[in-house]
Amino acid sequence: MSEHGLTVGRAWVFGDDIDTDVLAPGLYMKSPLEELASHCLETVDPQFAANVRAGDVIFAGNNFGMGSSREQAAEALKHLGVTAVVARSFAGIFYRNAINLGLPAVTCAQTDLIHNGDQIVIDLDNGEIHNRTTGATLACEAIPVHLAALIRDGGLVAHLEKRFARQRAEGSAS
Amino acid sequence: MAATLAQKIIARAAGREHIDPGAIVTCRVDLAMMHDSGGPRRVKPILDRLGVGVWDPARVVVVTDHYVPAVDAESARILALTRDWVADNAIAAFHDMQGICHVVVPEHGHLKPGMLVVGGDSHSPTGGAFGAYMFGVGATEMAGVLATGEIWLKVPETIRLEWTGTLGPGVSAKDMVLALCARLGMGGADYQAVEYAGDGVAALPMAERMTLSNMAAELGAQTGLIAPDDTTARAIRDAGAEPGDMTDLRGDDDAAYNQVHTLDAGALAPQVAAPHSPANAAAVGEHAGTAIDQAYLGACTGAKLDDLRMAAQVLKGRTVAPDTRLLVAPASTRTTAAAAADGTLAVLTAAGAHIMPSGCGACAGYGAGVLADGEVCIASTARNFRGRMGATGSRVYLASPFTVAAAAATGRITDPRDLLSEAAA
Numbered sequence: 001m002s003e004h005g006l007t008v009g010r011a012w013v014f015g016d017d018i019d020t021d022v023l024a025p026g027l028y029m030k031s032p033l034e035e036l037a038s039h040c041l042e043t044v045d046p047q048f049a050a051n052v053r054a055g056d057v058i059f060a061g062n063n064f065g066m067g068s069s070r071e072q073a074a075e076a077l078k079h080l081g082v083t084a085v086v087a088r089s090f091a092g093i094f095y096r097n098a099i100n101l102g103l104p105a106v107t108c109a110q111t112d113l114i115h116n117g118d119q120i121v122i123d124l125d126n127g128e129i130h131n132r133t134t135g136a137t138l139a140c141e142a143i144p145v146h147l148a149a150l151i152r153d154g155g156l157v158a159h160l161e162k163r164f165a166r167q168r169a170e171g172s173a174s
Numbered sequence: 175m176a177a178t179l180a181q182k183i184i185a186r187a188a189g190r191e192h193i194d195p196g197a198i199v200t201c202r203v204d205l206a207m208m209h210d211s212g213g214p215r216r217v218k219p220i221l222d223r224l225g226v227g228v229w230d231p232a233r234v235v236v237v238t239d240h241y242v243p244a245v246d247a248e249s250a251r252i253l254a255l256t257r258d259w260v261a262d263n264a265i266a267a268f269h270d271m272q273g274i275c276h277v278v279v280p281e282h283g284h285l286k287p288g289m290l291v292v293g294g295d296s297h298s299p300t301g302g303a304f305g306a307y308m309f310g311v312g313a314t315e316m317a318g319v320l321a322t323g324e325i326w327l328k329v330p331e332t333i334r335l336e337w338t339g340t341l342g343p344g345v346s347a348k349d350m351v352l353a354l355c356a357r358l359g360m361g362g363a364d365y366q367a368v369e370y371a372g373d374g375v376a377a378l379p380m381a382e383r384m385t386l387s388n389m390a391a392e393l394g395a396q397t398g399l400i401a402p403d404d405t406t407a408r409a410i411r412d413a414g415a416e417p418g419d420m421t422d423l424r425g426d427d428d429a430a431y432n433q434v435h436t437l438d439a440g441a442l443a444p445q446v447a448a449p450h451s452p453a454n455a456a457a458v459g460e461h462a463g464t465a466i467d468q469a470y471l472g473a474c475t476g477a478k479l480d481d482l483r484m485a486a487q488v489l490k491g492r493t494v495a496p497d498t499r500l501l502v503a504p505a506s507t508r509t510t511a512a513a514a515a516d517g518t519l520a521v522l523t524a525a526g527a528h529i530m531p532s533g534c535g536a537c538a539g540y541g542a543g544v545l546a547d548g549e550v551c552i553a554s555t556a557r558n559f560r561g562r563m564g565a566t567g568s569r570v571y572l573a574s575p576f577t578v579a580a581a582a583a584t585g586r587i588t589d590p591r592d593l594l595s596e597a598a599a
């Protein structure tokens with residue numbers, strides 16, 4: 001849910017090394033996204049997919065998204081309404097996939113200030129995360145400039161659509 | 175200016191003389207490789223939406239390996255879509271049901287030193303064994319590459335992993351990289367480049383180098399490079415290609431390395447990684463006696479011809495233990511043919527092995543051979559995450575082909591050197 005341009009949701013807290021097989025299990029990889037997403041994270045929290053709501057935020061430890069290059073790991077979270085993933089660190093491919101799909105991945109050393117179910121207010125433009133339940137504000141790393149543009153456009157495909165449209169316009173103008 | 179091998183390859187791909195770690199650069203892509211799972215079924219809708227085709231069909235390789243052979247209507251549909259897309263886009267380099275992409279692509283001479291290669295699979299660092307800067311990407315990123323021929327990179331730091339000494343009998347590259355997983359931790363390489371070097375690496379045949387580079391993914395590296403040498407050039411010529419100019423494709427001695435780790439291959443014992451992480455690796459003795467239900471020789475990491483030969487060394491004259499099953503999925507159809515020709519396959523089948531289709535198979539839970547709750551497997555694969563190979567309550571130990579074969583023979587985790595020395599005596 002959104003309020004005054006900020007996203008408000010509940011926190012879901014996970015540990016280190018959450019892998020892509022847990023986010024998008026291989027057994028369901030050929031199934032439609034709806035079914036795959038219904039098994040997202042079930043290995044570590046069988047209730048997650050059923051109970052997560054639009055606007056909720058994932059908090060995790062180190063190396064979130066390690067393993068496979070399957071972008072369904074990020075796509076499933078987005079499909080379930082997760083508004084951002086905040087972790088101490090990300091696996092490289094997952095990080096790129098999330099940004100490419102328009103799912104903000106925020107690096108933050110203070111994820112231990114968040115507990116399951118805390119009310120979270122997240123301001124992506126200013127890189128601020130506020131824990132409304134405890135009053136704490138978390139310092140986060142800004143999303144790099146060259147990637148912020150991708151997220152603003154809604155992901156890589158939308159970004160490329162703009163680029164090709166511009167090229168076509170320039171081509172027809174000349 | 176001194177540079178690491180990673181800096182040199184990326185600088186060339188970015189059209190620069192020199193680039194420093196941390197810089198964001200746009201690179202021209204020399205080759206794009208994708209498979210049936212993350213390939214056409216995912217990139218086609220994106221390219222259609224963008225209204226563009228493939229920037230250069232001659233620089234694209236497609237392999238089917240995840241859903242082969244089709245087991246149901248859905249996997250058959252994915253394979254049919256892949257074949258149609260390849261035909262529609264005039265992709266000449268299509269390897270349909272010939273094995274696992276990371277093995278098939280170099281088998282056909284597609285990889286050359288100094289190339290910048292993107293692969294639609296996380297074990298793409300395997301190409302680093304050929305001195306190519308090859309790394310894994312997701313499908314949207316791949317679609318972007320196909321549409322533009324370009325990709326952005328943050329120039330990595332390089333972690334140098336220097337191996338002295340030579341491996342003892344019954345010890346392999348898989349043991350080396352499992353030991354590294356324990357030492358650096360999952361993600362320990364923090365998406366930087368790793369470079370394997372030293373006499374212990376130079377002594378390895380190409381297939382073993384591929385195992386090292388492959389599991390750079392488990393270290394969290396973007397790629398795992400090995401400077402090309404005569405072994406590299408010979409492997410590429412054997413694949414029917416020419417290696418090209420390899421001059422200067424090595425890290426400069428005075429280049430700045432982020433970390434340097436020195437390890438002794440001569441002192442290394444066979445390693446076993448306990449569930450549910452490759453970083454849980456320890457000497458085989460730590461887990462000796464653990465009963466197993468299934469032994470699996472498969473995947474890009476552990477079913478190349480050299481891997482099957484290691485298993486055959488252990489299993490020659492032996493049979494699979496009662497209440498234990500041995501599944502062997504050769505990494506490619508060429509591997510199967512070569513293993514049939516040199517007698518390796520006969521040793522494995524005489525021992526009671528089931529020979530499975532060439533593909534990613536049970537490794538990631540896609541193919542036949544998955545596990546039930548409570549079952550224990552020892553596998554020559556790269557990952558043992560919870561539930562990856564089947565039921566959430568299954569447990570997978572990772573080990574070398576030697577150690578997987580030894581467990582198959584005894585039904586328990588066993589030091590393969592004990593069986594090899596019995597055979598020699």
